[in-house]
Amino acid sequence: xxxxxxxxxxxxxxxxxxxxxxxxxxxxxxxxxxxxxxxxxxxxxxxxxxxxxxxxxxxxxxxxxxxxxxxxxxxxxxxxxxxxxxxxxxxxxxxxxxxxxxxxxxxxxxxxxxxxxxxxxxxxxxxxxxxxxxxxxxxxxxxxxxxxxxxxxxxxxxxxxxxxxxxxxxxxxxxxxxxxxxxxxxxxxxxxxxxxxxxxxxxxxxxxxxxxxxxxxxxxxxxxxxxxxxxxxxxxxxxxxxxxxxxxxxxxxxxxxxxxxxxxxxxxxxxxxxxxxxxxxxxxxxxxxxxxxxxxxxxxxxxxxxxxxxxxxxxxxxxxxxxxxxxxxxxxxxxxxxxxxxxxxxxxxxxxxxxxxxxxxxxxxxxxxxxxxxxxxxxxxxxxxxxxxxxxxxxxxxxxxxxxxxxxxxxxxxxxxxxxxxxxxxxxxxxxxxxxxxxxxxxxxxxxxxxxxxxxxxxxxxxxxxxxxxxxxxxxxxxxxxxxxxxxxxxxxxxxxxxxxxxxxxxxxxxxxxxxxxxxxxxxxxxxxxxxxxxxxxxxx
Numbered sequence: 001x002x003x004x005x006x007x008x009x010x011x012x013x014x015x016x017x018x019x020x021x022x023x024x025x026x027x028x029x030x031x032x033x034x035x036x037x038x039x040x041x042x043x044x045x046x047x048x049x050x051x052x053x054x055x056x057x058x059x060x061x062x063x064x065x066x067x068x069x070x071x072x073x074x075x076x077x078x079x080x081x082x083x084x085x086x087x088x089x090x091x092x093x094x095x096x097x098x099x100x101x102x103x104x105x106x107x108x109x110x111x112x113x114x115x116x117x118x119x120x121x122x123x124x125x126x127x128x129x130x131x132x133x134x135x136x137x138x139x140x141x142x143x144x145x146x147x148x149x150x151x152x153x154x155x156x157x158x159x160x161x162x163x164x165x166x167x168x169x170x171x172x173x174x175x176x177x178x179x180x181x182x183x184x185x186x187x188x189x190x191x192x193x194x195x196x197x198x199x200x201x202x203x204x205x206x207x208x209x210x211x212x213x214x215x216x217x218x219x220x221x222x223x224x225x226x227x228x229x230x231x232x233x234x235x236x237x238x239x240x241x242x243x244x245x246x247x248x249x250x251x252x253x254x255x256x257x258x259x260x261x262x263x264x265x266x267x268x269x270x271x272x273x274x275x276x277x278x279x280x281x282x283x284x285x286x287x288x289x290x291x292x293x294x295x296x297x298x299x300x301x302x303x304x305x306x307x308x309x310x311x312x313x314x315x316x317x318x319x320x321x322x323x324x325x326x327x328x329x330x331x332x333x334x335x336x337x338x339x340x341x342x343x344x345x346x347x348x349x350x351x352x353x354x355x356x357x358x359x360x361x362x363x364x365x366x367x368x369x370x371x372x373x374x375x376x377x378x379x380x381x382x383x384x385x386x387x388x389x390x391x392x393x394x395x396x397x398x399x400x401x402x403x404x405x406x407x408x409x410x411x412x413x414x415x416x417x418x419x420x421x422x423x424x425x426x427x428x429x430x431x432x433x434x435x436x437x438x439x440x441x442x443x444x445x446x447x448x449x450x451x452x453x454x455x456x457x458x459x460x461x462x463x464x465x466x467x468x469x470x471x472x473x474x475x476x477x478x479x480x481x482x483x484x485x486x487x488x489x490x491x492x493x494x495x496x497x498x499x500x501x502x503x504x505x506x507x508x509x510x511x512x513x514x515x516x517x518x519x520x521x522x523x524x525x526x527x528x529x530x531x532x533x534x535x536x537x538x539x540x541x
Contacts, residue, residue, distance in 0.1 A: 026052035029115055029130045030083060030170050034065075034108035038255055039164035039309050040231045044088040044108050046115060048222040050078040051173075061129075063101075063119040065108050066139055067312065071101040072121060102150040106295075109312065110238040111159065111342075114139035132180060134168055135159045136340060136368075152176045164238075232256055232310040236298035242315045242340045244291045246348070246394040250284045254300045259447060268301040270372070274313070287396065288315040319343065320366060322403040326414040326423050331374045334425055347395035351375065352381035353388065373425040385409045 027050055036043035046065060050056045058073040065071075068088055076085055085098050092100040112135030120127040124144060131145035134157040146149035157168055157180045172179040206497040232332060235253040242248045251370045252269045274294035276285060286422065294313045299306055319339035326332050333350070337343050340449065343366040350358040358379035366372060376382055383390065390403040405415050413420045416429040424430055 012104075017528070026050060026168060027056050027058070027078065027117070027129055028173075029117055029132055031167050032065075032115055033165075033167040034113060034134075035110040035162075035164055035166075035238065038253075038259060039235050039307075040107045040110070041309060042090040043085075045352075046086045046088070047083050047084065048078065048117065049083045050080055053080050055079055056391075060121060061291060061517065062121050064118070064123070064141065066113040066115065066117040068101070068104050068106050070121075071104075073099070076160050085536065108309065109135070111241070112136035112139070112156075114141060116141040116145065124259075132157065132168070132170075133177075138340070140397075150175045157182075177372075202315065206515070212527050214522050232262065232302050232305050232307050233259070234300035235308045236296060236311045238311040239312045240314070241343065242288060242313050243318045243343060243394075243400075244288050244315045245318065245398060246345075247285045247287045247396060248344075249346070250286065250296070251300075252282050252298045252300065254266070254302065262302065264302065270299040271300070272297045272299075287394075290314070290317050314341075316341065318400050320392065321417075322390055323371060323381055324416045324421075324429055325382045325390060325403060325416050327388055327409050327426070329376065329382060331383050332373050332425060333379070333381070333383065333390055334371055334373045335366065336371050336448065337368065340368045342366070342368060348400070349380065349393040349395070349397070350379055350394060351391040352379070353384055356381045357424075359487065370428050371428075385411075388415070437536065502540060 005054055005266050027048065030047040030049040032044075032046045034040075034044055044065075045162070046063065048058075048063070056078045057076075058078055059075045061073045062072045063086060065088060071086060071088075074094065076084070076094075079096070080097075084096070085102050087098060089102065089104055090100055094096060094100060114131065114133040116128055117130045118121075118127045119129050123141070125147035128141060128144045128150060131141060131150045133139050133142055133151065133155070133525075137154045137156050142151060142153070146153050152175075155177045157177045159182070161169075162182045164317075166182045168180050168182045170179050171181050171214055190408075200492060233255040235255065237251060237253075240248060245481075252271070254267055254269075255264050267282075269280065269284075270288075271279045271281075271284050272284045273279070273288075275288060275290075280285070294315060296313055297308055298527055299308045299312045308476050316339065319337055320343055321336050321338070322333060323336035324334035344362045344364070345360050346362045347362045348364070350360070352358075354511075356379075358374070358381060381390075386408050388405050388409070391399055392401040393399050393417050409415050410420060414423040415421075418429055421430050449485070
């Protein structure tokens, strides 16, 4: 009986966390708009739905839009089969359909991010209720969501093809990216008076709570709060992924009271790139010297009005390397983006031999984990089969990667960070020369030179990415010389064995010679001492 009781208690303990999540699963994240048309500030929102048949008390729950910060629900109960919209960076009065997170100063990520819902202000796998991740993997609360059975490791909602102003919406109750899709319809569950554009008819949109009659106006002139007055709008663009040391392009836009584009020559665009650098102009370029996450602020000034918008730039180490090269008229060069980020290489320069150059056109991007191949027909560069050279430079001419191979490439083969191989354009590189590399007496060399962007000389260099380490290691390993015969390996082995026997003979001879020399010295010393004693004895007589 005791065993059964213990077994029952154990089962309850094991099942309880999953049972708790089953209770919370009736409250879900239904949809989110993280990239509104035009300016983002004040127009982003998240919709929470109670799918159950009873009211749900959300008081003290936490909503976490990644990058924005936690929003703690006030005293609030969500009715069954109903939704509530949380408006981010927007002023307003809370009601049964709308809540306002006006204290935050950041917007959600436009290219990647996540949303997590917790049943407490303590955040863990035990309190997480729902989760969605878009644009990329590895966001803040993914491990907790995976542990709670609410998400799959490495899964995310793809934003490929999504347009500005489209929202992501849950369409099934599955706990992975397949449950989500995106659309641009205007009849979403978040619609209603709170989604209307104030600029079209401000007086009709203002409710009684927002209109105050001024006692000093002399006749009941309505007072409109400043945040509800019509104003121009600024748009800084989408969040960006960048490479430290490479220039990043920015383009600002301005819109009037009725969302019409403003093109006046009196407009002024001021950029603060978040690293202490300021510049003026609608379009700008900037280079981040160090990796980091930077908040970029655009201020648009028109007459007496000014308005701001911001975006986030994530500048990382350069993950792009030259991974494979094939020489000749039918040759090509392969790049490898080893990161999980999209990399913009617009304006980057590919350099070959004899000062041949190819500039990547505008809007050239490398997809995550991709190995794009650029043929001779595209780049106009022919790589030699003897001592080929290649370099990849940033738009400002600073060298990002350099590929140097000293030696000859056999016909029909390519050269990679691992040595010679059968060509694998666009696929993972394979080494074929490792077993015969010891045949090379004068090793050819593969090396990569990496320039750390604007790093102070006193600082140690940053660790190289995996591909660079492979290249650097390969530079110390001899590779196969196609001119050698197949019998070279046996010949070298015989020479090595002969050398070993010679070493042993030399060692034995040295030991024997030392013993003979030591005996001779000892014998001579004894004779010298004996003669000296004889002289002393004769003198005494």
